[in-house]
Amino acid sequence: MAAETGTTTGTTTAWVVDHPAPAADRPLRRVERPLEPLGPRSLLLEVRACGVCRTDLHLAEGDLAPHLPGCPPGHEIVGRVLRAGPRATDFAEGDRVGAAWLAGTCGSCRYCLAGRENLCPDSRYTGWDVPGGYAGHAVVDADYVYRLPEGPPDEDLAPLLCAGIIGYRALQRADLPPGGRLGLYGFGASAHLTAQLALARGARVHVLTRSAEARRLAQDLGASSARGADDSPPEPLDSAILFAPVGDLVPVALAALDRGGTLAVAGIHLSDIPRLDYRQYLFQERTLRSVTANTRADGRAYLAETAAHPPTVHVRRYPMSRAPEALADLAADRVTGVAVLVPD
Template sequence: MKPAGRGGLCPPPAGRRRPEVASGTDGAVTTRAWVVDRTAPAAEHPLRRVERPLGPLGPTGLLVEVRACGVCRTDLHLAEGDLAPRVPHCTPGHEVVGRVLATGPGAGGFARGDRVGIAWLAGTCGTCRHCTAGRENLCPHSRYTGWDTHGGYARHAVVDARYAYHLPEGLPDEELAPLLCAGIIGYRALERAELPPGGRLGVYGFGASAHLTAQLAMARGATVHVMTRAEDARRLALDLGAASATGAYDAPPEPLDAAILFAPVGDLVPVALAALDRGGTLAVAGIHLTDVPPLNYQQHLFQERTLRSVTANTRADGRAYLAEVARHRPVVHVQRYPLSRADEGLADLAADRVTGAAVLIAD
């Protein structure tokens, strides 16, 4: 049956089961999804599972059956109130892998049955000076999945095809999902850190994004030193090929050419800056950071050390990173949770009980 009020949707191909979507009493197409019911610590379970209407498909939209969705620290910031919600009762999740069930009439490049990736960047104006200069991540009108639009903690999601990704073959859904934010933002952070060829990279924090970015840096010939508080994360870093893995506030065994701060801890900014060699760069990868303590110019910034932020990503970043993934397949360390236990996965992330990346699997 063609969903009510969705002119332009193509019916499923013969032999494929139809979307598991329902129509409410008002005729709206609905799906089962988690929403941020209230902002609270993750241990207090701020998420609630509901039947919620799907957004309109639109001419360039894709209706996607979600197969896997990564649990990102940004989802945690949204649920706990570090990021002000932009949509009431928003469905988090912006590391989404699924299959296209239906397409809008202008959704070029995708067909029913295609595997598709939905990432953080959901839309830009396309006309501002940032967009026209290839810096759409700085668009003042940018929109984000799981913050401005409903995301992937659901059975189904809607995405603008212009901001969706074709995915490389050879990786299962649950291993691809973390690449769509943790991987892509790590790629941009590595670019912002300006690590020279064969350089020495420091990685502060070793969660989903860091364990992917470290592998990318090593594939490019870098020596990687990891500083993180969790013993399990330090073991994983060494297993993946890091030259050293020590405590978060420890000094690396040699000066660093570049560093990336993944932990959302402002106290680590002066620590990482002090570990840089002359001319080194620290890139801060998170969307949220606790307050940075005062910096000492001579100790932290003199000798042309640079402190840079990282803001979202461009679609070009995403395509470039996924192309590197196709050439150098990363080891993606995944902790799996059924979609019905999304609140548990978020609570485990908050309590540092996740090593690598937490991923929700359709159930």
């Protein structure tokens, strides 16, 4: 496998979205595809684990329009550095790194200069704009990876790189006060990590989700209550995060907020929101916010916090050869916790 700067780095076996379709119809196709050239600040990774995110599902099913034809999904990549470009001297062969959703920004727009690079109009994303981790190898930008500790299993670290980081940013956007009351709507990969983060900070957490198995997991992790998605929590909420991509839950979550509370919508895709009556849902200074990707500072802060308070990551492993099955299981709510692809 050649790896000189500007030359191709060989080929890899990968899953790509052939034609968007319901996950049950298996829209992924396995191919042998060329890897990208190794640039001056590029890293060639051997993929050791890749989380299966709901955003991958949105791409496979056509909820998000494809940006790059034949692009392997996957943006929760744990890998080992095989080769580094000549200007990536801060990395060496064998280093353990993580590649996440944010793959690149312009670095010069007013958002980047203000520390809000997640809003950069020229931002690029792993598994959408650049090839992702549903593959044996990946070429990534050294400026957008995270150094990962030795010790934890690859499959436990992979979900931290999107489910965890996005949950961290959503929690920041939700303005949860110290010791506050937090509601989590939906309890999949991101929510089960965010719940543990909030609990470690001293919050009371109420989970509202349609899955009985997910409700049991929430209580096992320390949630104060776990009820159905349309139910009311046992007390008014200071903050809430909507992880389920269901617009009908926006008024449900807003109605559960106390005066001055904030609802953060964490997904990149959401079905239509019903008409909101202002006095019923937004009056008394209730706030509705979206969450858009994350900054690298978010990622570093979250990984530092998990080093101090390691979360329990509930993983369901799938061999890379069974990626379509993992995606179909996620679509059918057959995954409690997080699905992770690992080498066969």
